[in-house]
Amino acid sequence: MLEIVVKTENWERHVRVSAEELGRLVRRIGSDGDQFLVVQRIPDLPDVFAQVWHQTGGDYTLEYRDGGADRHFQTMVDGPGAVIAAMTGWARQEAGWDGGLAWSLLDMGPAREVPPLDLGEDEHKELEKRVREVLVGGYASRAELAELAEEYLVTNDRRPVSREQAQSLADRLWLERVAEQAKWQGETDPERLTRAFNALQAAGITARENFTCCRNCGQSEIGAEGGPDARGFVYFHTQCTDSAAAGHGLTLLYGGFDGSSETTTAIGHEVVAALQTVGLHTEWDHDPGRAITVTPLDWRRRLVG
Secondary structure, three states: OOOOOEEEOOOEEEEEOOHHHHHHHHOOOOEEOOEEEEEEEEEOOOOOOEEEOOOOOOOOEEEEOOHHHHHHHEEOOOOOHHHHHHHHHHHHOOOOOOOOOOOOOOOOOOOOOOOOOOOOOOHHHHHHHHHHHHHHHHOOOOHHHHHHHOOOOOOOOOOOHHHHEEEEEEEHHHHHHHHHHHHHHHHHHOHHHHHHHHHHHHOOOEEEEEOOOOEEEEHHHHHHHHHOOEEEEEOOOOOHHHHHHHHOOOOOOOOOOOHHHHHHHHHHHHHHHHHHHHHOOOOOOOOOOOOOOOOOOOOHHHHHO
C-alpha cells in the first residue's frame, strides 16, 4: 500500500491505496464533478502534494508542490499512463520520479506574510493547549485543527484569530508532532486498538473510533452504523479520546442491538477478548451497565491528515 491519502472532487477520501487503486482513480477522472484528485503524504505535510486535473477528451494537467510557492510545478500529459507512473513514484518517494516530463515552474505570487497572534499570554496558552489536545488525540486533520484554532476563542463580538493565523499555528504544532512520531518504534497502542476493532467489525460487532462528540449522540447514532447482520456495537466518542490522550485510559461503550442485558454482556466479553488478543489490558467487572476501560494505555496515535 502507498502511504498516501487521495481526495477526489466528488468528496471521496481514500487512505493507503494500492498502486493499482491509484491508477484506477486517475483513469476515472474526467466527467463533470469528478475532474481532479489531490494526493497527500501520510502524515500530511504543509504545502506538499501532487494533483491532477482532466476533462474527458483533453490532456491531463499534473502538478506537484514541494514546500512553498517557489516549488510548485506543472506539466501537461496526453494520457493517464505517464500520470499514474509519476504519481506512484511521487508517493513512493522514488529518486527521479519526475524525470521524462517537461515541468514548468508556476508563478504563485509572493507568499502572504502572516501577522503574529494578538493575544494575551493566558489566551495564547489556552488556545495552544486545546489545539495540542486534539492533535495528540490523532484523529483531526490539519484543516480541522486550523478550523479549531480559528473558532476556539470566538465570541459574539470578537474573532481574534484569522484563518491564516490559525493555519500557521496548526501547521507549526502539526510539524512538531510529526517530528515526535518519527522517533516512535514498532506498533503503538492505538494501532493495536484499531486491529482489535477491525476484528470485532469482521465478527459482526459494529466498531467505531472517535465516534460522535458524546455518549448521548453516540447511543442515538450507532444503530445507523450497523449492517443487517450486526449483533452489537462498541465505540468511544471524542471526549473519551481526549481522556486517553491525557493519559487517563480509554472508556469503551458497548451493547447489543436487541437491547437485552444478556447480549450486552456477551458483546462486552467479546470486546475484552479482542483487546487482550492484541495485547491491551482492560478493566471491567462484567456488569453490562458499566463501561470497559482500556488501561494502562500509551496513547501515541500516528497522524494521517
